[in-house]
Amino acid sequence: MKRKLNFIYIGVLALLLASCGDNSFFEDNDDPNLGEETNVPEGFIGLEGEVSGTLGPDQQYWVTGDLFIREGESLTLLEGTTLIMDGNGRPGGSPEINVAGSLYSYGTAEKPNYIGVEESKRSVANIFRGFWGGVIGTDTAKDMVFEYTSIEFAGAPAEAGSSIVAEGEIDEGEPRYAVYMVNPEGNFIMWHSRIAYTKDDAIRLNGAKTLIAYSEFAFNGETGGESVNTKSGVVGDFCYNIFYGIATNGLKAANSKGRQPQCNNNYYNNTIVNSGWRRSQAGRGGSLNYENGARGEVFNNLVVDSRYGLRLFPPDDEPDMPNMRWGNHYYYGNNAESVEGFHPENGLIGMNVPGYEDVIIPSSDVFGGIGENDPLFVDYNVGSFTPANFRALNDVGFITNMFEKFKLSPESPALTGGNTAFSPIFSSYEVNGKTYTTPLPSEFMGALGAN
Numbered sequence: 001m002k003r004k005l006n007f008i009y010i011g012v013l014a015l016l017l018a019s020c021g022d023n024s025f026f027e028d029n030d031d032p033n034l035g036e037e038t039n040v041p042e043g044f045i046g047l048e049g050e051v052s053g054t055l056g057p058d059q060q061y062w063v064t065g066d067l068f069i070r071e072g073e074s075l076t077l078l079e080g081t082t083l084i085m086d087g088n089g090r091p092g093g094s095p096e097i098n099v100a101g102s103l104y105s106y107g108t109a110e111k112p113n114y115i116g117v118e119e120s121k122r123s124v125a126n127i128f129r130g131f132w133g134g135v136i137g138t139d140t141a142k143d144m145v146f147e148y149t150s151i152e153f154a155g156a157p158a159e160a161g162s163s164i165v166a167e168g169e170i171d172e173g174e175p176r177y178a179v180y181m182v183n184p185e186g187n188f189i190m191w192h193s194r195i196a197y198t199k200d201d202a203i204r205l206n207g208a209k210t211l212i213a214y215s216e217f218a219f220n221g222e223t224g225g226e227s228v229n230t231k232s233g234v235v236g237d238f239c240y241n242i243f244y245g246i247a248t249n250g251l252k253a254a255n256s257k258g259r260q261p262q263c264n265n266n267y268y269n270n271t272i273v274n275s276g277w278r279r280s281q282a283g284r285g286g287s288l289n290y291e292n293g294a295r296g297e298v299f300n301n302l303v304v305d306s307r308y309g310l311r312l313f314p315p316d317d318e319p320d321m322p323n324m325r326w327g328n329h330y331y332y333g334n335n336a337e338s339v340e341g342f343h344p345e346n347g348l349i350g351m352n353v354p355g356y357e358d359v360i361i362p363s364s365d366v367f368g369g370i371g372e373n374d375p376l377f378v379d380y381n382v383g384s385f386t387p388a389n390f391r392a393l394n395d396v397g398f399i400t401n402m403f404e405k406f407k408l409s410p411e412s413p414a415l416t417g418g419n420t421a422f423s424p425i426f427s428s429y430e431v432n433g434k435t436y437t438t439p440l441p442s443e444f445m446g447a448l449g450a451n
Helices: 336-340 387-391
Strands: 045-050 053-055 060-069 074-077 082-085 096-099 102-106 113-116 134-137 143-147 149-152 179-181 187-191 194-198 203-205 208-213 216-220 228-230 234-239 242-244 251-254 264-268 271-273 288-291 296-299 302-304 324-327 330-332 428-431 434-437
Touching: 060 074, 096 102, 102 113, 143 149, 143 179, 187 428, 203 208, 251 264, 288 296
Parallel strands: 045 060, 053 074, 060 082, 060 096, 074 102, 082 113, 096 134, 102 143, 113 149, 134 179, 143 187, 149 194, 179 203, 187 208, 194 216, 203 228, 208 234, 216 242, 228 251, 234 264, 242 271, 251 288, 264 296, 271 302, 296 324, 302 330
Antiparallel strands: 428 434
């Protein structure tokens, strides 16, 4: 393995990390410790510079500077690997993982991987602090794979000379994304993983054959930003994911950037809750969005207490309407604004836009008035939400165990009505010798049935 800094081996120290299996929903931890110590703590292995080969298993690394995976090389994080990114959220002190080759994070259900910050920084006050720079791919990045991996507290401002600035994606000083990939010939897999507490987008893809499934997204974007924001060159399937408290959309597709192939994303069987309220720009945000020549099939999504339902952008920035198919969405709102936004008036669906009069509300959609059609989650009260609190950042907190919270009760009306008469774009994805079989659509709405 190539390194610019020798590893420092010292004894073993238990690191207290919140896991996806934590039983609490919101945790109270408001002590903002921004510690800027760069010394490697006892029990960690210091790491910075060029890296390749493997890290782990069951090892803890303290990342004191940028990591570089060079073109043609790869880095594999074996199960139980922790990377603590020692950042302060300011230029010059916020390391990133720069990927010009391939990154494979192979956590397991029993031993997940973690890429984020030390426990003292994991406070509610720091949720949008953006301590470190994210996983930033260059145009030569071949593969990025995240299995059973949790990524937290990314979004530090980009620095001069950063590859993401040089490419023109963002300007110096703007927040970096938690994960960024830009190679249409590359592969991106996110499988049973999690990205939470990011300053801006959780994932920005400007190219990749993509599968994102069985994953969780929480509190992505402070006043703007999506969980997954895709552009031209991105083709793939996005299914069985849960999105909570997102600033703008859970999933957004646009065929901008001028790359090939055309942006073609299937969004199906996702659950999106309490999203779209922190976007500062009027008329933006909510749950699912297609625009600017993107295409896809969009079915069976469960949208709860969010600013908008599925939005197909109006002219002159509309999606590739002849190649769009959608329907079978389940909407619930406990407030007037959510209900009015089930089919957004600044979109095409059901708005009788000249030239698009045939874009009507599907009869397969389930929606009603305020408080109607409660999906009956097993451990979440849909009546507890207020848009004003989310806009004012009053309801921001740690959220865990979402795949238990948002299961449907056996009496849920959302257990039926889904469309199963379509197929994923790719039946499977083969990356680095592993095969990921794309989940088929289900009859229930959202990411989780009753089991």
